[in-house]
Amino acid sequence: MAMPTIYDVARHAGVSPATVSRVLNGRSTVDAGLRDRVNAAAAQLGYRPNSLARNLRRSTTNLWAVVISDINNPFFTALVRGVEDVGQGLGYSVVLCNSDENPDKEADYLRALLADQISGFIVSPTSRTENLAALHEAGRAVVAIDRRPRNLAVDTVLVDNEHGAREATTHLIEQGFRRIACITGPARLSTASRRLRGYRSALRAAGIEPDPALERHADFRQRGGYTAMANLLAARPAPDAVFVTNNLMTVGALECLADNDIRIPDQVGVVGFDDVPWATFIRPPLSTVTQPTYELGRTAATLLKARIDDPDRPPETATLHTTLHARASSRRP
């Protein structure tokens, strides 16, 4: 019933525990004959190293923690999947935590995980940088994802938010929309502010002065998108298009437009940031700025591994690119 230990294997193979350890970890070179005997014994006993003991001894773990800010957002789960696939290949298990965009919850998690000897962290940071900074100062490998932490030099994986937003907005302008609104996220998150900036810069490039009355900050969730859209519809003169800076808020905005029987794109053109699986078959199909979500996760995992292997390398920022998918929701006849 009890799992066999390294001593059982050693006895079975007629060698010392140290030799078993060496064979299993392939660190030191071992005589081929002994190696085979050890492997045979391990296989026969169904031996699996006890990670607790191994990790206690090495004072590290084979665990990565991914702390995301909204587990109900498919953007983050796709990303986690990228992390997981790479981590799995490297022998790491992935612990998933959901901070719910709540700095306190994030702090709790990180504090607990710090004590858990987790060997690497991938975090989509809330606004409060101290949580991440504490990890970083404790010497843990940390990669920030999706958002740039303020005043903290850690490896970071982002998309080109400003460029993606500019592209979306320019597309709306080219289609003849003029009073283009923007629903973005909390001002404290870099994702939200960069996308807003891209939106503004596209307007200015077209000779349109950004109008604060057409900008809204919401919470990156469905309900927030709904409310912001309802609010925008009351603006006078009303917007003729809207650029929504994340997927969940886009759902909310569309729901609001539907509730108000507003025709898309005739009355209001729509472009959303981040893809959704149903973009192509709703009527009209939804224009989106697609992020390479899975690839973001893979990249973060790769950076994390590099950081673990060489804690002293200079911090690096990887910026991946977005793609505009212009569909009928933003097309003027």
Add this chain to the structure above:
Amino acid sequence: MAMPTIYDVARHAGVSPATVSRVLNGRSTVDAGLRDRVNAAAAQLGYRPNSLARNLRRSTTNLWAVVISDINNPFFTALVRGVEDVGQGLGYSVVLCNSDENPDKEADYLRALLADQISGFIVSPTSRTENLAALHEAGRAVVAIDRRPRNLAVDTVLVDNEHGAREATTHLIEQGFRRIACITGPARLSTASRRLRGYRSALRAAGIEPDPALERHADFRQRGGYTAMANLLAARPAPDAVFVTNNLMTVGALECLADNDIRIPDQVGVVGFDDVPWATFIRPPLSTVTQPTYELGRTAATLLKARIDDPDRPPETATLHTTLHARASSRRP
């Protein structure tokens, strides 16, 4: 920089490490004065118990593993969130693994996790029961979720699949649909077969003999739903409605219907199993059988805790209830 150990706290408080341990675990009774000194010292040093050492000693962990079959399915992520919230409250961290509906990948994960001294498992099992059985025989606490494992008596959390499917199908019949098709999942999964059974029984109750030409088995993913729907559209006489037994396949089926310019519900009525956030604002709004997803996760977590606390209690099955949301996609004028 190194984290303080129990010895540091002991020295600081002028007591023995054993006393510190006792205070921290509250098992044995300790003099109030000493207790306060220990707590003060621990707080001052920012002491956090090293879980590796603690768990090695106790030969268990504070880790739960959730092995789900598709991390891209919001159904499963919502469920995980339920598990996580309960686990977190009880002091457990949750490791998330994604078997991708692949029994080999599931086996790999479970084998690795078995060696990791994970204290509890929540699994949406693939068809191969041996993987779960191995865990169970090794004495680990296991809860199956979403699907009933064949020939294995473990705690299980399900919804009333047959009832939900019957309700959906009856609704379609009441609306006047007569050639009602069903797209269900792989026959080897209990979820798929129970929902198919509910569909058939509703037909029979209405005096309609189930027609094998209107039944399709797909893979519970979007592409599978698309293909099955395309395939059904070629059936003669064609179906006038379709009941799709999970959310991702419903997306695929809707996509296929849109591609073929088929009007819903005039030409084909649609009911999907499991809710989606955009059900209400697509046109026509989508009828769904809603599952209490988050609650499923919470229930599984509660059962798991009960199992850990009392390994000998008889296995229990919790069955939660679905709700039919009849919307325009299944309504005949």
Add this chain to the structure above:
DNA sequence: CTGTTAGCGCATTCAC
């Protein structure tokens, strides 16, 4: 190249 030894940090005997 291989075996012996020690200790990672903690919880738990066992004495007192």
Add this chain to the structure above:
DNA sequence: GTGAATGCGCTAACAG
């Protein structure tokens, strides 16, 4: 009610 001693299973020094 408290402290000293032991070992969970493993890997890293150190000898040989």
